[in-house]
Amino acid sequence: MATLLNMGPSPHIRTSETVESVMYDVIIALLPALFVAVYIFGIRALVLVVISVLACMGTEYVCARIMGQKPTILDGSAIITGILLAYVLPVTISIPTVIAGAIVAIGLGKMAFGGLGSNFFNPALIGRAFIQASWASAITNFSGISRAAGTFRYDVMMADGMAGPTVLTAMKSGQSLGAAIIKNGNPYLQAFLGKMGGCLGEVSVLAILAGGLYLIWRKQIDWKVPVITIGTVFVLTWIMGANPLLHILSGGLFLGAFFMATDMVTRPVTSLGRIIYAVMLGGLIALIRIKGGYPEGTCYAILIMNGISPLIEKYTGPKKFGEVKASGK
Amino acid sequence: MSFFGFKGGVHPHDNKAQTKDELTVLLTAPKMVYIPLVQSNPAIPVKPLVKPGDSVLKGQKIGDADGMMTVPVHSSVSGTVKKIEDRPYPVMGAVVPTVCIENDGQDAWAELSKVEDWEKATKEELLAVIREKGIVGIGGATFPTHVKLNPPKDVTVDTLLLNGAECEPYLNADNRLMLDDPRSIIEGIKIIKKILGVNTAIVGIEENKPRAIAAMKAAAEGTGIEIQPLKTRYPQGGEKQLIKSILNREVPSGKLPSAVGAVVQNTGTAAAIYQAVVNGVPLIERVVTVAGKAVKHPKNVKVPVGTLFSEILDFCEVDRDRLYKLVLGGPMMGLAQFSEDTPVIKGTSGLLALTKEETNAYETRPCISCGKCIEACPMSLQPLRFVQLTLKGQYKELGPANLLDCIECGSCAYACPANRPLVESIKLGKTKLREIMAKK
Ligand code: SF4
Ligand code: SF4
Numbered sequence: 151m152a153t154l155l156n157m158g159p160s161p162h163i164r165t166s167e168t169v170e171s172v173m174y175d176v177i178i179a180l181l182p183a184l185f186v187a188v189y190i191f192g193i194r195a196l197v198l199v200v201i202s203v204l205a206c207m208g209t210e211y212v213c214a215r216i217m218g219q220k221p222t223i224l225d226g227s228a229i230i231t232g233i234l235l236a237y238v239l240p241v242t243i244s245i246p247t248v249i250a251g252a253i254v255a256i257g258l259g260k261m262a263f264g265g266l267g268s269n270f271f272n273p274a275l276i277g278r279a280f281i282q283a284s285w286a287s288a289i290t291n292f293s294g295i296s297r298a299a300g301t302f303r304y305d306v307m308m309a310d311g312m313a314g315p316t317v318l319t320a321m322k323s324g325q326s327l328g329a330a331i332i333k334n335g336n337p338y339l340q341a342f343l344g345k346m347g348g349c350l351g352e353v354s355v356l357a358i359l360a361g362g363l364y365l366i367w368r369k370q371i372d373w374k375v376p377v378i379t380i381g382t383v384f385v386l387t388w389i390m391g392a393n394p395l396l397h398i399l400s401g402g403l404f405l406g407a408f409f410m411a412t413d414m415v416t417r418p419v420t421s422l423g424r425i426i427y428a429v430m431l432g433g434l435i436a437l438i439r440i441k442g443g444y445p446e447g448t449c450y451a452i453l454i455m456n457g458i459s460p461l462i463e464k465y466t467g468p469k470k471f472g473e474v475k476a477s478g479k
Numbered sequence: 480m481s482f483f484g485f486k487g488g489v490h491p492h493d494n495k496a497q498t499k500d501e502l503t504v505l506l507t508a509p510k511m512v513y514i515p516l517v518q519s520n521p522a523i524p525v526k527p528l529v530k531p532g533d534s535v536l537k538g539q540k541i542g543d544a545d546g547m548m549t550v551p552v553h554s555s556v557s558g559t560v561k562k563i564e565d566r567p568y569p570v571m572g573a574v575v576p577t578v579c580i581e582n583d584g585q586d587a588w589a590e591l592s593k594v595e596d597w598e599k600a601t602k603e604e605l606l607a608v609i610r611e612k613g614i615v616g617i618g619g620a621t622f623p624t625h626v627k628l629n630p631p632k633d634v635t636v637d638t639l640l641l642n643g644a645e646c647e648p649y650l651n652a653d654n655r656l657m658l659d660d661p662r663s664i665i666e667g668i669k670i671i672k673k674i675l676g677v678n679t680a681i682v683g684i685e686e687n688k689p690r691a692i693a694a695m696k697a698a699a700e701g702t703g704i705e706i707q708p709l710k711t712r713y714p715q716g717g718e719k720q721l722i723k724s725i726l727n728r729e730v731p732s733g734k735l736p737s738a739v740g741a742v743v744q745n746t747g748t749a750a751a752i753y754q755a756v757v758n759g760v761p762l763i764e765r766v767v768t769v770a771g772k773a774v775k776h777p778k779n780v781k782v783p784v785g786t787l788f789s790e791i792l793d794f795c796e797v798d799r800d801r802l803y804k805l806v807l808g809g810p811m812m813g814l815a816q817f818s819e820d821t822p823v824i825k826g827t828s829g830l831l832a833l834t835k836e837e838t839n840a841y842e843t844r845p846c847i848s849c850g851k852c853i854e855a856c857p858m859s860l861q862p863l864r865f866v867q868l869t870l871k872g873q874y875k876e877l878g879p880a881n882l883l884d885c886i887e888c889g890s891c892a893y894a895c896p897a898n899r900p901l902v903e904s905i906k907l908g909k910t911k912l913r914e915i916m917a918k919k
Contacts, residue, residue: 472732
C-alpha cells in the first residue's frame with residue numbers, strides 16, 4: 151500500500167483557538183459599552199459605530215488588494231479598530247470625519263506597516279490622533295451633545311441647557327464639579343455608570359469593566375496591564391493633588407487601559423515587559439493630564455508607549471528554564 | 480499531588496478515554512516482520528549477524544555493533560530470514576537496512592540466558608545484560624539504557640525518577656502497563672536502584688490515571704518506592720519538567736539530569752529491564768496504543784517489534800477514507816508517517832490515525848503577538864522569536880535567543896491561535912545554528 155499520507159511536523163493537534171476566535175472575543179467584550187452608548191446617546195451612536203467599522207473594513211480590503219495580499223477583513227481585527235475608533239469620538243462627530251479617521255487608522259496605522267500583526271501603533275488611536283490634529287474642535291467640543299443626540303437623557307448639562315465640558319476639562323480648568331458638570335447625584339456613581347458627557351465608548355466604566363473581565367476570564371488579556379495602568383494614574387494624580395477617583399473614573403482611561411493598552415500587536419509580548427509598559431503608561435497619562443496641555447492624556451500616552459514597546463520587549467525576555475547554578479537546587 | 484510543578488505547559492484534551500479501559504490485546508504475530516538494523520540513531524547502523532535463508536529463533540540476536548551508543552537487535556518471531564533490504568524507518572523519514580523475517584508460526588524461543596541472582600551481580604554485569612538484551616528507552620527516544628544508567632563519574636546521583644506521567648494525549652501504553660503488570664515495573668526499579676546505587680526512587684504519574692496510581696501503590700507496598708501523583712499538564716513527562724515537579728530541581732541549561740543528581744527512566748523501560756535481567760527476555764515486543772477518530776476499534780495492542788503499521792491498522796479497523804495523518808507516538812511530539820509500510824520499533828508508544836477535524840488544521844496567519852506561545856513554553860523561551868529569526872534567515876541570532884534550550888515539546892505551536900510554523904522553525908533553526916557552530 152503506497153498511499154501518501156499527510157506529513158508535517160508535530161504537534162499534530164492544536165488548540166481550537168484561531169486568530170478569529172481571539173478577535174471575536176474582543177468584539178464581544180466591546181458590546182456592553184455599545185449598548186450603554188446607544189442608551190445614553192441614542193441611535194446615532196450605533197450609526198457611527200457601524201459606519202466606522204464598515205469604513206475600516208473597506209479600507210483594509212482596498213489596501214490588501216493593492217498590496218496583493220489576501221483580504222482578511224473578516225478576521226475581526228478591522229472590526230475592532232472600527233469599533234474602538236468610534237468609541238473614542240463624541241456622538242457629535244460628523245460622518246465624513248469618522249470615515250476619514252477610519253481610512254487613516256487602517257491605511258496608515260495598519261496596512262502601511264504590512265497589515266495585521268506588523269503595525270507598531272494602535273490603528274484606532276492613529277485614527278483618533280489624526281482627527282484630533284485635523285479637526286481639534288470636533289473631538290474636544292462636547293457642546294451640543296443634547297441636540298445632536300436628541301435622546302441625551304441625563305442631567306449633565308449646564309443650567310442654560312447647553313452641555314457642559316467633560317469632567318476632565320472642568321478639572322483641568324479648575325471649575326468646581328458641582329457647578330460645571332455633574333448635578334443631581336453622586337459624581338462617582340454617575341461616572342461609573344456612564345451618566346456624563348464623553349466619547350461614545352468611554353462613558354460607562356461599568357460597561358468597560360464588564361467587557362474587560364470577560365477578556366481576562368477568557369485569558370485574552372493580561373489583567374496586570376489595566377490594573378497597573380489605572381492604579382498608577384490613581385496614585386500619581388493623588389500625589390499631584392488632584393481628585394484621583396474622579397480621574398480614573400472619567401475620560402478614556404478605562405477604555406484605554408482595558409482595550410488599547412492590552413492590544414496584542416502593540417503592547418510588549420513579554421510578561422515583565424507588560425508590567426513596565428503599564429507603569430510607564432499610567433505615569434504618562436497622569437503627567438499629561440495634570441501638567442500637559444490636554445485635559446485627557448490616554449490616547450497620546452498609549453501611542454507614545456506603543457513606540458517604546460519594542461525596546462521594552464527587547465530587554466525583558468523571560469528567564470529561561472535552567473538558568474541556574476550548576477547545583478540546580 | 481506534587482507540590483512543585485513547572486511553568487508553562489498546555490492542557491490539550493487528553494483523549495485517553497478511547498483506550499483507557501481497553502485491556503491490552505495481543506496481536507497475532509504477522510506473517511512477516513521487518514526489523515530495522517539500527518538503534519536509536521538511524522545514522523549508526525548495526526551489522527547483521529544473519530543472512531537470507533538463515534532460520535532464526537524468537538529472541539535470537541540478529542544484529543550487533545561495536546560502540547557504546549548502540550544495542551543489539553533481536554528477532555521478534557521464529558522463522559526464516561527472507562532478505563535484508565533498505566526499507567522505511569519511522570524516524571526522520573529515513574530508509575535503513577532491515578531484516579525481513581518470515582514467521583513460521585512456531586513461536587520457538589532461542590535459549591534465554593538469565594542472571595541467576597541479580598542481587599549478587601555487579602553493576603557492570605547488570606549493565607552488560609541490559610545492553611545485550613537490546614534495552615532502550617521505550618518512551619520514544621530509544622536512547623540506549625545502559626548508557627543512561629551509567630552516568631559520568633564526576634556527578635553524584637541520589638534519586639531515580641520513573642516517568643509514568645504519560646502526558647501525551649491519546650496514549651495509554653504506559654497506563655496499561657502500570658495497570659496490568661505493575662510488579663515487573665517495581666522489580667525493574669529495584670534493579671535500576673542497585674545499578675545506580677541510589678536509595679530513593681519516585682514514580683511520577685499524572686492524576687488522570689487514578690487506577691494506575693492505585694495499582695502502582697499496591698505493588699510498591701513495602702519496597703520504599705514512592706508513587707507521586709502529578710498534575711495533568713503537558714509536558715509533565717519531559718525529563719526536565721518531571722525533575723522540577725517532583726524534586727524542585729532545575730536542570731541547568733545544556734546539562735543532563737544527572738547534573739542535579741537525578742536519572743529518569745520510563746516505567747516501561749523498567750519493566751523491560753526486569754524481563755531482561757530476571758527472565759532473560761530481550762526487548763522484542765511492546766504495547767502500542769492505537770487511537771484516533773479514524774480508528775473504528777481503538778485498542779492497546781501488544782505487538783512484536785517489526786510488525787508493519789498496516790497490519791495493526793487493519794486489526795483495529797482503520798477507516799482509510801477518513802485517515803488524514805498517521806502519527807507514530809503522541810500527537811504533541813509524535814512523527815507523522817508517510818507510509819503504512821513502516822515497522823513498529825521499540826519506541827513506538829502509539830499509532831494514531833487522525834482525521835482532519837481532529838488535527839484542527841488551520842492556515843498559518845500573521846503573528847498577533849498574543850504571547851500565548853511564551854506562556855505555554857515550559858522552558859520559558861520566546862518561541863515567536865524563533866519564527867521571526869528563521870523566516871528572516873538570521874540564524875546566528877538564534878543562539879542568544881536560547882533556541883538550543885528548546886525541548887521541541889510543541890506546546891507553543893499547540894497554543895498558537897495563528898498556527899505559526901513554530902516547531903518547523905525550531906527544527907530548521909537548530910540545524911542551521913549547529914552548522915554555524917560547527918564551522919567556528
Ligand atoms: S517546542 Fe520549544 S519553544 Fe515551543 S514550547 Fe516547547 S520548549 Fe518552548
Ligand atoms: S502564540 Fe502565535 S500568534 Fe501568539 S505570539 Fe506566539 S507565535 Fe505569535
